[in-house]
Amino acid sequence: MDQDTLVIIGGDAAGMSAASKVRRVHPDKKILVFEKSSYTSYSACGIPYFISGLIASAEKLVRRSPEEFREKFNIDVRTQHLVQEVDTNNKRIRVLDKEKNTEFWQSYAQLLIATGGKAYCPTDIKGHDAENVFGVTTLKSGINIENYIKDKKPKTAVIIGGGYIGLEMAEALLIRNIEVKIINRGEQLMNTLDPDMGILISQAVHNLGAKVYLGEALKAFEVKDNKVTKIITDKQEITADIVVFGMGSSPNTAFLEGSGIKLGVKNAIKVNAQMQTNIPDVWAAGDCTETLHLVSKQHVHIALGTVANKTGLVAGSSIAGEAAVFPGAVGTAVCKVCSYEVARTGLQEKELEKLGIEYVATTTDSRTRANYYPGSKKIVVKLLAEKNSGRLLGGQIIGEEGAAKRIDVLATAVTHNLTLQNIIDLDLSYAPPFSPVWDPVQTCARKLVKMV
Known part of the structure; x- marks a missing residue:
């Protein structure tokens, strides 16, 4: 076993906040980060603004590249590496090198899980993985959407779900002069608002030129040549050139099955105020963890960049031996849809x-x-x-x-x-x-x- 190796799973907000903190406190500690994509430390929240054209390039959303972490901070970041299993009994993880298509076991002295969330995708519906169907959680997913718009020049878009990402993507596509239709299973957009406020959002989005269909559930896709051509709800059929899932996200924790690490709300990882799990030498931070709500005093799942960065910093401090706590959150969030x-x-x-x-x-x-x-x-x-x-x-x-x-x-x-x-x-x-x-x-x- 590597006697003093900190292994971090996930190279975005929480993971790299923690890695950077540990490096500041321990200049010589071995830090190894496995990231399944090609990017580190980027702003997922900025993806809709890149797609709208307000942000000129995807690179501007990257705070620090893998090369910079390796060369400037001596943090060994390995991109295109997907962690598939955590063996806490033997303090090791099973990793897939996606480029070489080979697997190996990596031991650790300390482990931080910062795998974030994954966009909800109805995998039971045929066509969910068609070439014109997209989720919006990673920088790569944003680049894929941008490339598709440039190459195929879609005229109509259907957004399934009316939460933060759904509305921000509606704005982005409207700015690109694409006709937008939003299908939402609930009776209001933004279910984090009370109904009397949610109705104001529906009216505002309608005033911007988007068509909003409330109280409709996705039932099926009509697929031709690996492209979705129609969205079938429980009320109608709607044609589309591009489909975007805006149905929220869930903690990316499925790979922890059998690890002994306790999960809670929505299968988010249970942690204490120092971001420690129930397993010694294992921490977790970011969108894959539970958060204490300061008003209800109950544990909830809050997928926000602010929480991810703060919990990453606390986890890094805790790993480095400093006294730090994350007290919880109150679920503060903002969203912009055009004006x-x-x-x-x-x-x-x-x-x-x-x-x-x-x-x-x-x-x-x-x-x-x-x-x-x-x-x-x-x-x-x-x-x-x-x-x-x-x-x-x-x-x-x-x-x-x-x-x-x-x-x-x-x-x-x-x-x-x-x-x-x-x-x-x-x-x-x-x-x-x-x-x-x-x-x-x-x-x-x-x-x-x-x-x-």
Whole structure:
């Protein structure tokens, strides 16, 4: 066994954050990273903007290349290597070298699992792997979509699923002058919002020129010459030149079967605050792990770049022998669809009802700037607070330019158990180009505090 080798499975946000941290603390430690693709340390969140043309090349999404990690940081990154099995009893992993098509066992002293998530794909439907059907989780998948658009020049696209990736891809394809149709099994887009806010997103997307079909489930594909030509739902048939899955993702943990590593919500890896698993010398971080929700106090699966980077840093610190903890998250997320911005944090109404928490909620319409200032846009804010105490439990924002980043005020409030009155009392900035004299989040808090 390599007596002091740290082996990392996965070379993106969490994995390379951890590797870089360990290298800073231990300049001579052997660090070996196995990455199944050809890229490391890239922004998957930037893929839709590369496809839209806003980002000129895929390379601009790469923070550090495998060569840079090897040459500048002495981190042995091996791309095109897929880990297929983890043997914790013998502290080794089974690896497939995809280029040579050979397998080998690699021993470790310490192991970090940072395999991220995988796009949900209905593998039981014939045609899910056709040449014009794509998921959006890796940089390679984004490059494949871009190459297909350039080569085949599709005129119509069907996006299956109406979450963050689905909506961001809708924007990208609309910018490319491709007709977009969104099929969503639920009755609203963005199921991380409450229904009264979700309907606003459906209206906004429709106003942008996309066709939205809600309450429809994918049943089958019609395939010709290895291309999907029709999407068959439980209500209709829709033609398409290109199909994109935007149905969310799940933790990439199937290869851990038989390893003894405990899994939890959605088969995400169970970890403690130091990102340690139940197996000695094995850590996990990023989209493949569970996260403690700071409001519900329950473990959830949150696939966000912010969480991945933070948990990677904590895992690296823990592996390096430093004291570090990841306290949890409140599920703060933002999304842009052309001119519309969407943001959310904390819990939704359905989650509060499930937890049995008595709450009050309200929405307000306001403006992103002073009414009289040019460029002022509509913003809708929804707040949810605990009955009697007034503690903020969640917030949602929909609007245009200047709307979404206001969620950070609410995320701070939720994280630190602030009340509606605390939010009202905040000394937030004001000038006509940036906000009304009462910021929209405070206006909503003033309305809701009367209901507590």
